[in-house]
């Protein structure tokens with residue numbers, strides 16, 4: 001009789017024999033799929049594979065993915081063109097955050113609510129708070145920042161926010177919803193605007209964000225600010241993770257030491273799959289190709305240069321983000337940790353891709369509290 005070595009998550013007994021069965025299946029499938037240049041997404045696994053097998057799966061992750069009790073096998077398609085129709089259909093859903101929300105009957109209503117919410121909150125903050133608007137940092141029409149909390153001392157801690165919208169929607173004017181609870185506690189808030197695709201390519205946008213980052217750190221230095229934190233939502237988290245590369249560090253030099261905390265919220269850290277989706281990248285409006293797809297994916301970037309900076313990363317993702325979004329966040333955090341950096345991963349329950357940031361308008365919210373605590377302005 002086969003000996004029990006581990007119990008699976010579903011409570012089934014996993015035996016040596018089934019471990020070997022899993023392994024043989026996975027390896028054969030990966031090899032066959034790869035040989036035939038197939039991109040197959042198959043098998044909802046009847047039970048969770050045992051830990052040993054999951055480790056092998058991760059090692060074979062170019063070919064095989066394990067997500068939430070589902071096994072999928074993907075051939076190595078590096079530079080080999082678009083995926084099959086069925087894989088693409090899967091990706092369309094994984095990269096459509098509104099499809100995963102449980103708050104409204106349809107995805108369209110989630111987006112409508114979000115757009116209205118962020119506009120109303122931002123308009124209210126513009127009326128209620130002291131502001132300096134449209135300070136330019138670059139040459140583009142949208143390359144400007146809005147500053148909230150101008151009544152605070154010049155050297156107050158500074159919080160910088162980079163909005164999301166898949167690099168093609170939203171704007172700084174409707175992205176000031178995090179301002180009030182922070183300004184009320186003594187933190188100045190800067191909302192960064194940026195050019196949108198397809199007016200610029202994603203590659204160009206990343207370059208512009210580095211200019212914005214330099215502007216922020218110069219501003220902070222000139223005003224004797226001791227603490228800068230920065231947060232980005234979704235595509236905004238991608239832009240921050242992309243901005244913080246070796247060339248940015250070389251450009252800003254010692255000023256980087258003022259940047260203390262980075263909050264990456266429901267971020268996109270791999271653009272290799274979404275580049276094929278119509279919902280995100282119709283007619284390649286982002287300008288992603290085989291040559292730059294990996295370079296534009298922070299999940300593959302080196303952060304070795306940040307080792308001695310003391311910069312702290314905080315990765316947040318929502319329970320009702322898609323499997324792929326949750327996986328990207330945990331991998332991003334692991335990636336940062338692999339370079340010796342401090343990173344905490346926070347999966348926030350009962351939230352989706354949109355209320356995970358809408359709640360920044362609340363003073364009583366986990367991310368707001370973390371930002372205030374980081375800035376030395378703890379709530380009572």
Ligand SMILES: N[C@@H](CC(=O)c1ccccc1NC=O)C(=O)O
Nearest residue numbers: 096097098164165166167234235
């Ligand atoms: N078309 C997307 C919209 C979206 O992803 C989005 C909308 C507003 C703010 C951030 C978003 N996602 C990433 O930047 C969706 O289906 O949810």
